[in-house]
Amino acid sequence: MQRSWTRRAWLGAIGAGMALGTGLARADEARETALRIDPQRLRQTLEGLSVFGRPAGGDFSAGVSRYAYSDADLAGRAYAMGLIRAAGASPRIDAAGNIWARREGDTAGLKPIVIGSHIDSVPGGGNFDGALGSLAAIEVLRTLNAAHAPLRHPLEVVLWSNEEGGTIGSGLAAGILPPGPTLEATLNGIRRRDGLRRIGGDPDHVTDARLAKGAKAAYLELHIEQSGLLEKAGVQIGVVDGIVAIDEYDVEIVGVANHAGTTPMADRRNALLAAARLIEAIQEEVTRDPGRQVGTVGHLEVFPNARNVVPGRVKMSLELRDLDAVKITRIAERIAARARDIAAATGCSIAITPSDRDPPALTDPRLQRQVEAAASGLGLSTLHLPSGAGHDAASMSVICPMAMIFVPSVGGVSHSPRELTSWADCANGANVLLQAVLRVDEMDV
C-alpha cells in the first residue's frame, strides 16, 4: 500500500481529533477519521429533490412519480447537477444519460473510486429509493472538498439514468444491455431513444458511454434496504453479500372454457383450479429449503374471466430470486415436476417458459470488510444480508469490485409513497459511505 506523507499526516490529525470526541479512533491506523457529512444538509437536499415529481398539493410524505425521461426526472436531474456544482465539481452527462462528476486524486495512475445511485423513481414511488444513495454521494464529495481532504484515488460520483426501467443507464455503461433493442423499447409512454435524447444523452452514440472492464477501482452504493430485515433486527447498517439472481418465467395453463352451470365437476378442465394448485406448489417448493430464496406469482390473468364460465386459460408470472443461481434452478425443476402432476390431475396443459434471467452479482469481500469496519468505526451495528432487489451495482459488478451499504426501511415498505428511512439512518448511511471511501482509498485497488 502506497501513501503520501501529506495524506498520512492529514489522516493522523483527523484521527486524533475524533479520538477526543468519541474514543473510537486508533491513531496508529488512522482510518477512523473524524470527518462527517452534514446530516442537516443531506436532509435538506433530500427534501429539495422530493419537490420534483410530487403530486399536486402533496407534501414530502406524498412520495414522487419521477420516472425516467419525465419532466420531473429532468427537473430532478437539473437540481442534482446544481448540488454537484455546489460541491465544487462539474457535472458531465454521458451518451447513456448518466451524470458523472470527478474529483482528482493525489496519486498518479490510480483508477477512480465510484460512488452513486439513481434519482429516477417508479410511478407513485417514495423519496429514498435511489435518492438517498445519490444525494449521499454528492454530500460525501462536498464534505471531502470542503475539508480539502486528500485522497489517493480519483473519486467519481455517478447518477445512473433510468434505474427503475431496468438499470438502463448502468446496463448500457457496463455493456450488459444491447443498445439497439434497449433503446427502441417504450415505457410510461416514452420510447427510450427519445427519452435518452431528452435528458441530454446521445442515443446514436450510446456506446461512447461504455466503461472498459477494470476501468474503475471500486464501486460503492448506499441504498435503502427495501425490506424489513434491518429494522426487525434493530441493526443500523446492512453489509450486502450480493444482489440476487432473478429467474423469470411465463406460465400458461390451458384447459377448456365451459358453462359453469351445465358442466359437471368431474368433466371440467379448469385452468384456474390448476393455477391455484400450482401457486400452492410454488409456495411449498420455494420454502422447502432453508435460506432466503423467494418465489412470487405476482401477475395472473384468467380467460374468459366471467362469473358463469369455467376458466379455460390462465396466464401467470413466476419469478425466483436467490444469491445462489443453482439453488433457484433446482427449485424451478421441482416446480416443473409438480406442474406435470397438476396438469395430469386437472386435464390441463401447463407450459412454463423462461422469459428472463439475471445472474447474481456478488459483492467484493474486501470491500465488504471496509464497509463493516467503517460502520463499526462509527459505532454502528451491522448485519450481512442479500439484496433481493436489483440495483445499478449489479451492472457495475462486471466492471470492478463492488459493494453496497444498506440502511433500514421502516416497515420494509418501498416503491410506495410510504417508503421511509429515518433522518438518523440516512446520515449513518452517508457517513459509512464516506468512511468506506476513505478506507478503500487506502487499499491497493
Place this chain on the structure above:
Amino acid sequence: MQRSWTRRAWLGAIGAGMALGTGLARADEARETALRIDPQRLRQTLEGLSVFGRPAGGDFSAGVSRYAYSDADLAGRAYAMGLIRAAGASPRIDAAGNIWARREGDTAGLKPIVIGSHIDSVPGGGNFDGALGSLAAIEVLRTLNAAHAPLRHPLEVVLWSNEEGGTIGSGLAAGILPPGPTLEATLNGIRRRDGLRRIGGDPDHVTDARLAKGAKAAYLELHIEQSGLLEKAGVQIGVVDGIVAIDEYDVEIVGVANHAGTTPMADRRNALLAAARLIEAIQEEVTRDPGRQVGTVGHLEVFPNARNVVPGRVKMSLELRDLDAVKITRIAERIAARARDIAAATGCSIAITPSDRDPPALTDPRLQRQVEAAASGLGLSTLHLPSGAGHDAASMSVICPMAMIFVPSVGGVSHSPRELTSWADCANGANVLLQAVLRVDEMDV
C-alpha cells in the same frame, strides 16, 4: 276430464292411422297420435334464422351474435313473426317485448297451454340455444293448424325477449324482476329501456305484460341440454327435474402488496396465495358430497398484478348451483369455515358476501310424466336430469306448472359457435313437444 266427442273421434282416427305405421298406438287411449312435425321445415327455419347475427362471410357453423335489442335481434324477431303468420296465427308483442301467438281451444273456460323459448343469443353464440325451442314451438303450432287438430285448451306460443341478458322478458312477465332497476341497466352498450322500445315493447307500461299467477294451464319449453350428459349416456330426450338454484358470492381477499425481491416468504401476506388455497378448498367442499351440485370461481382479479409485487388484494367470484338450495347453503357454510382457516394461516382477511340468489325452479311431476310418455310413445329413450343453466321456464314456474324437454348437445358445448344438436335430435325434441302438448291437453289443467 272433459272431452268433446269431435275431439275424441279425431284422436281415435289419428291413433288408428299411426298404428298402421308403427304399431305403437293404443287406440283405446288415443294419446299416441300419428301427428308429426315436419323435420325439413324445422331445419329450414333454424337455418333461416341463423342468417341474422351471423359474422360477415360466415356460414351456419360460424354461429351468431344476436344479442337482445341489436339489429340482428330485430331482424330475427321479424323473421320469427313471419313464421308465426305462415303458421296461421297473428303475432302480438307485449309491453315487455315478448312475442305471443294464440290458437283457440274448443273447450270454453280452459286456460292456455304455453310453449316457447327465446331467439336472442349471447355475443358469439350458437344456432340452437333458444332458437330450437322457439322455432319448434312455431312448428308445433303450424303442424296442429295444418292438421286442423282440435285441442281442448288454447295454445300459446311465446318468444321471450332478452333471455341471455338475464331472462328479462319472462322475468318482467312473471313479475319476479322489478321493472325500474331492470330497465335502467345497460348491456352490450344498450340501455334496456331503450332496447325494449326498439323491439316494440313499452317500457313506460311494462307492467301491462304481467301475467297473473295461475293465468296459464301449463308451460312447456324445449331446449338444448348445454351439457354433455345426454350425449355421453346415449339418450335422446332429457326430462328436466328442475332448474337449479344459483347462489352467487363476491369474495375479497386483502393482504399486503410488497416487493417480490425484498419481502421474505415468512413475512408475506400474499392475497393470491390465500386465493389459491380458497379455490382448492371450494373444489374440495363442492365435491365432498355426492350429487350434481357445481361450484365455480370464474372471475378473478389480482392487485396490483405486477410480476415483481407480492399480490396485496384479490377479488373473485363464487357461484354454487344445485336443485337443492339447502345443500348449496350448507356447502357455502363449509367454504366460509375453510376461508377463516386460510385467512388465519396467510395473514390475509377474506370477506365472502352474497351478491345474488336465484331459488330453484322445480318442474311439475305430472308434466314430467307427460314428457316421458310422449318420448316413449315415439320410441325415444329418456333420462331425468337437472338444468344447470337458467331458463325462461324458471320465470314461468311462478305462474303455472312447468316442464322442460332437453335434447343432446354435441360435446356439451354451448354459448359458442361450436354449439351443435343433430337435425334428428332437433326433430325428436319438437315431436316430443308436440306430443306432450297433446297429452297435457288431455289433463285436467
